[in-house]
Amino acid sequence: MAAPNIETIVSLSKRRGFVFPSSEIYGGLGSAWDYGPLGVELCNNVKQAWWRWMVHERDDMEGIDSSIILNRSVWKYSGHEETFHDPLVDCRECKQRFRADHLLAEFTMQLQQEWRKENPDKPEPPPEVLFMGKGLQRGLGSFRTPGYIKCPACGKSNWTDPRQFNLMFRTTLGAVADEDDPAALAYLRPETAQGIFINFLNVQTTMRRKIPFGIAQIGKSFRNEVTPGNFIFRTREFEQMEMEYFVRPGEDERVHQEWIDYCFDWFKRLGIAPENLRFYEQPKEELAHYAKRTVDIHYRFFPERDDEERQWDELMGIANRTDFDLKAHSKKPEDEEGKRLNPDSTEDLSYFDEATKERYYPYVIEPAAGVNRTVLAVLMDAYTEKTTDKGEKRVVLKLHPELAPVKVAVLPLAKNKPEIVSTAKRIKSELQPAMRAVYDDTGGIGKLYARQDEIGTPFCVTVDHQSLEDEAVTVRDRDTWEQERVRVAELPEHLKKRLGIKC
Ligand code: GAP
Secondary structure (H helix, E strand, O other), X not given: OOOOOHHHHHHHHHHHOOEEEOOHHHOOOOOOEXXXXXXXXXXXXXHHHHHHHHHHOOOOEEEOOOOXXXXXXXXHXXXXXXXXXXXXXXXXXXXXXXEHHHHHHHHHHHHHHHHHHHOOOOOOOOOOOOHHHHOHHHHHHHHHOOOOOOXXXXXXXXXXXXXXXXXXXXXXXXXXXXXXOHHHEEEEOOXXXXXXXXXXXXXXXXXXXXXXXXXXXXXXXXXOOXXXXXXXXXXXXXXXXXXXXXXXXXXXXXXXXXXXXXXXXXXXXXXXXXXXXXXXXXXXXXXXXXXXXXXXXXXXXXXXXXOHHHHOEEEEEEEEEEOHHHHHOOOOOEOOOXXXXXXXXXXXXXXXXXXXXXXEOOEEEEEEEEHHHHHHHHHHHHEEEEEOOOOOEEEEEOOOOOOOOOOEEEEEOOOOOHHHHHHHHHHHHHHOOOOOEEEOOXXXXXXXXXXXXXXXXXXXXXXXXXXXXXXXXXXXXXXOOOEEEEEHHHXXXXXXXXXXXXX
8 A cells, every 4th residue: 555645645744743844934935845853864864775775885886965056157068058948838817837848748648538538449549649749849839729728727728828947046156246247147056967977087087987987966956846846746946866877888778778777676675666666768859958868767656646647757767868968068079160069168078998098978877866756755655554453543654664764662661660761761772873763751652653653663662561570672563563572682683683774
């Protein structure tokens, strides 16, 4: 079982301290969210799990942490100034604004559904029904045809012409800067990737790396999304976990496929059910300006939707960026007339292969995942409901132990018995260096178990009267509710083993 919809997770998150609406005491700020005490632990655990898997468990990886604000030239030569746009349209009737490509995709899906209902024996709709496949530009013309695409808010069909909106947040640098001074213009990064490309030579030479190798980075990115929403799925400020893997041209396609499979396995390793994950091969029309091929990993974020196709959305993208970025930031490449393509760069980001005595611009394979979307997917997937013997419904969050915000809760059976309380507190502090442990005595044992189940704590340790005599405690398993007696002296090793903590 997984959560029936995102709303279930929104309410659990607020109730239990995972995620709160941001700036709530001032009426909130659209689609901004604050991570609470459990949310920050979950985010950190996701990032640590990714870093361990991506960087520490491999021999061909380095990490960096680059600036959020970079020289404006980075975004000029990466192509973001010119092409990092979303097409938007306004409804002239109700004044609401939408992403034109999203409305088109929705409309196309409806057309296809209707066509399939009317033509049950034909395998594929004709091209006019699949017009998104003919290219976005052509599709955007549909907004000029009255009655074609209806406003999801008011149902009318009276649109402005679609126009391009650059998603990068602008800012100005320096205290004396005039707001419109182009020399002071800077952007908040819309992807962490560029900070890696511009440091390619620094990392390669200082760490004496040979191709193939990768550079990983985790950090905040910012996009002035036209229609953010669906809780933490699409926000204007979010966190990315990206890795750029540099390979010899010609090896890119094979390595790309390896990373696609490897990333899919990682989500399974985090405990996400394979039936809620799928691959999505981006059609040519959807590819970013730098990509030769991109395969997304989708999660079933919207299980409540009747149409199976509309249940999925992107969790991660794995792109073959070719040599686009390293070339674009290099000083040497020239156009046909011998003019430098990048007159502002002071470096050439090509690589000299000592073994073959060849110089080339490495191709780049990029697995790029969102921290927030991964958090949402693991919360949704871990959500289960269980009925007690008394017929009460309990929420049990079956988070992978590596991700669980709290690994063990130590609970006294009687909080008015000082020896039980002090023993429980002592056990908690002894466990604390090896794992996140909490002590809780704010309710009866049934209520305490229920609270820990709901936040995904894999084990509860109960100290009772007998513990004072036999130096043993009860360990309760979140998923089976089974209990076993464990000697206090053996407790840290017992829990470490069951939690999969290696040292
Ligand atoms: N460097 C490539 C890149 O940025 P992307 O597909 O635009 O590719 C990668 O972003 C991942 O970042 C997405 O798969 C998603 O998980 C996350 N992401 C992108 N935009 C987001 C947003 N507005 N809110 C939350 N997560 C986002």
